Amino acid sequence: MSEEKQQVCECQAAYADIDRVIAENRGDPGALIQVLHYVQERLGYVPKDVQKKVAENLGVSLSEVYGVLTFYSFFRERPRGKYIISACLGTACYVRGAPDVLARLEKELGIKAGDSTDDGLFTLEVVRCLGACGLAPVITVNKDTYGRMSGDKVPALIRTYRAQAASEKVQEVAGD
Amino acid sequence: MAMVTLTIDGKQVTVPEGTPIIEAARTVGIDIPSLCYLKDINVIGSCRVCAVEVERAKTLQAACVTPVANGMVVHTNSPKVRAARKTVVELILSDHPFECLTCPRNLNCELQALAERLGIRTVRYEGAHREERPVDASTPAIVRDPSKCILCRRCVSVCEKIQGVYAIGPYGRGMDTVIGPAWRETMGNSSCVQCGQCVLVCPVGALYERDYTNEVWAALQDPTKHVVVQTAPATRVAIGEPLGLEPGSISTGKMVAALRALGFDKVFDTDFTADLTIMEEGSEFLERLKKGGPLPLITSCSPGWIKYMEEFYPELSENVSSCKSPQQMFGALAKTFYAEKAGIDPKDIVSVSIMPCTAKKFECNRPEMSDSGYQDVDYVLTVRELARMIKEAGLDFKNLPDEEYDAPFGIGTGAGLIFGATGGVMEAALRTVYELVTGKTLEKIDFEDVRGLTGLKKATVDVNGTEVKVAVAHTLANAKILLDKVKSGEEQFHFIEIMTCPGGCIGGGGQPIPTDTEIREKRIAAIYEGDRQLPLRKSHENPAVQELYRTFLGHPLSHKSHELLHTHYKKRPRHGTMTVKYGVTPAEEETAASNGHDT
Incomplete structure (x- = not known):
């Protein structure tokens, strides 16, 4: 089955499990963080509809659920992207211009570090020391490492991944 | 202890x-x-x-x-x-904008006072200058300016504990914390009932009322417009506070004089329509007693309560009185009965009200509040806004000679006046209902049991052999406790009064800042003192109200009354427009997110 269809099935299964966990913790405001952890694990993020259901069932306000969700950086409001870009801001990278690289990434992607793009393609994170200081400044995109980065190299890099995602989609449709 | x-x-x-x-x-x-x-x-x-x-x-x-x-x-x-x-x-x-000179809380700001008290002359730190946060003016009543917020959480506490609405909360962390509705939504899209209690407790200018003084000045200065104003019961015991008088002063005459000096063509009293409300609601109550339901009858003059009911207790909408609030009854009459009487085209009438309330700004903009054929009440000014206009006009409020309201809406009884305090609507209703039913004169017209700052009050009144059970709640948290008991059948009442604000309207979101428990008590004392001093203390004895029925409305609950003085309610979804269907698959939700305003 196609990747999308598989995702839908997985998602429905996840929702069934989430329903169960919410029901188990009904009326227990103290269970909020555990329940959010479970949702995060199953879905990769905590969508709004689930936030509402958690609020209604555990007996906490939606304001509190959202407050807890946004307080801890572990919880995500939106799904992570296909490509996780980690920009290193460790000491070596920092002194060799990592902040500029990060700024350019933020500009080109239109998001701030910690966020994901609306099209679901990229998540931008800041990390410390990838252990490739000789290649500073360094960023990784999923399993690929890019050394000696500069702001100017960013647009081309992003274009490459966009193209890769587009061609994968074409292959998928063709494969159906 | x-x-x-x-x-x-x-x-x-x-x-x-x-x-x-x-x-x-x-x-x-x-x-x-x-x-x-x-x-x-x-x-x-x-x-x-x-x-x-x-x-x-x-x-x-x-x-x-x-x-x-x-x-x-x-x-x-x-x-x-x-x-x-x-x-x-x-x-x-x-990390606070240095905008004191143009801030609504200039000279009445706790942060300013603190900086002054501590003798701060330099600020040795440079804040992270939190990225500019847009002002949220999405409701007709309240403005939220997150750039001035000092994250004290007073607003959150009030909204949670006193009102039980939980419309706002802190999200994010550290320097990037923002206080607002979930999902970074605007107040207009949230459960906020616009009661303004958050405005009263905010120490700085991060929350304030939406100001309509410019629009009112424009109307006053427009020679083609006939501008009429009505003043709520609770305004006269508070307007003096920002103008040099002590809390607990009754400044009715001065307020009328000031309004006339500002240029209002007619100065009317909402106490008049409060009496009218008692006639309509009292009759509605008697009708329901006769029919056997739907009971309890619940009062409807508090727009914060109405919005709360529409979202949280829509199943009780049949119980809520169909009567409009005194403000809105006035609005409908000003552009029909009064326009006719005065020979003025209603399109040239601008109807303004002075209210202790911010939710009234929301109420006057409700689409159904236009039974006159026009927006019945054009602008609502809080007591704070009126005080600013009086200052701007350079009036020496303290020394103004007392003046009287204009006819035909100038007479109010003590029953109308006590609408401003929690328990007042109930007491006013009982004063009339008792006499209408028994035909006897009420000897003791003070119903002490429903007065005072206790959150939930109960009383039983013997009306011609029937034990009428009444309850009074103020603040929405107390309303919830009461209504849950009624819904579960644990308690039964015939008549319930609900006011959104602590202490009733005298503690409303549009009242002068500060408004604390001590000041509330003083304003309440002034209300009941005013009632004691008035020559007429029962709504049905109001000659202007009697005249209105005789010449225009016919009788309470008449067809004309229903047309102009009654309204209907709607069901609102939980969390306003922050609705989502449960169980949406990720692909669908992402499309929805990119179409909507997901930030």
Whole structure:
């Protein structure tokens, strides 16, 4: 089955499990963080509809659920992207211009570090020391490492991944 | 109650166990400065302004959250404390816009007062200059300016504990914390009922009323417009406060004189339509008693309560009286009955109201509030806005000679006046219902049982052999307790009065700042004193109301009354427009997200 269809099935299964966990913790405001952890694990993020259901069932306000969700950086409001870009801001990278690289990434992607793009393609994170200081400044995109980065190299890099995602989609449709 | 003895600044203090240091200090006249602290409502030790030195403690302690202990020795003003306090305030100021001169809280701001008190001359820190946060003016009643917010959480506490609405909360962390509705939504899209209690407790200019004084000035200056104004019961016992008078002063005559001096063509009294409301609602109650339901009848004059009911208790909408609030009854009559009588085209009438309330701004803009064929009430001004207009006009309010309201809407009885206090609508209704049913004169017209600041009040009144059970609740948290008991059948009542604000309208979101428990009590005392002094104290005795029925409406609940003076309610989804279908698959949701305003 196609990747999308598989995702839908997985998602429905996840929702069934989430329903169960919410029901188990009904009326227990103290269970909020555990329940959010479970949702995060199953879905990769905590969508709004689930936030509402958690609020209604555990007996906490939606304001509190959202407050807890946004307080801890572990919880995500939106799904992570296909490509996780980690920009290193460790000491070596920092002194060799990592902040500029990060700024350019933020500009080109239109998001701030910690966020994901609306099209679901990229998540931008800041990390410390990838252990490739000789290649500073360094960023990784999923399993690929890019050394000696500069702001100017960013647009081309992003274009490459966009193209890769587009061609994968074409292959998928063709494969159906 | 166990007592504790400690020493504060060399003075021996004995207070009950559990008293926080800040309150213990007050008993001996020591005023420890604070900012986020709001007694009984917001006690969280967030701002650290109230830091004091406690001997043998490792660090400075926040006096608002530290309970006293036997033998404790406290220094509230040592050099260490003063230095720390200044640092704390400088840090707050480092990230606060220096817009005092043009801020709505200029000269009435707790942060300003604190900076002045501590003698701050420089701010040694540069704030992160939180990225510009747009002002949220999405409701007709309240404006939220997150760039001025000092994150004290008083607003959150009030909305949670006093109102039980939970419309706003903190999200994010540290310097990037923002206080607002979930999902970074605007207030207009949330459950906010616009009661304005958050505005009353905000120490700075992060929350304030939407100002319509410019629009009203424009109308007053427009020679083609006939501008009429109505004044709510609770305004006359508070308008003096920002203008140099003590809380508890009744300034009715001066307020009328001031309004006339500002240029209003006619100055009318909402107390008149309060009496009218009693006639309509009293009759509605008697009808329901006869029919056997739907009971309990629940009052409908508080627009914050109505919005709350529409979202949280829509199943009770049949119980809520179909009567409009006095403000809206007036609005409908001003552009029909009055326009006819005065020979003025209603399109040239601008109808303004002076209210202790912010939710009234929401109420007057409800689409159905236009039975006259026009928007029945064009602009609502809070007491604060009126005070600003009076200042702007350079009027010497304190020394204005008393003036009278204009006819035909100028007479109000004591029953109309007590609408301003919690329990007042109930008492006014009972005064009339009793006499209408029994045909006898009510000897004792003071129903003390429904008066006062207790959150939930109950009484039983013998009306011609029927034991009429009534209940009064103020604040929505208390309303919830009462309504849940009624829904479950645990308690039964015939008639319930609900007011959104603590103390009733005198404690409304549009009243002068500060409004605290002591000031509420003084305003309430003034209301009942005013009632005692009025020649007429029962709504059905109001000659202007009688004339209105005789010449225009016919009788209570007549067809004409229903047309102009009654309304209907709607069901609102939970969390306003923040609705989502449960179980949406990720692909669908992402499309929805990119179409919507997901940030």
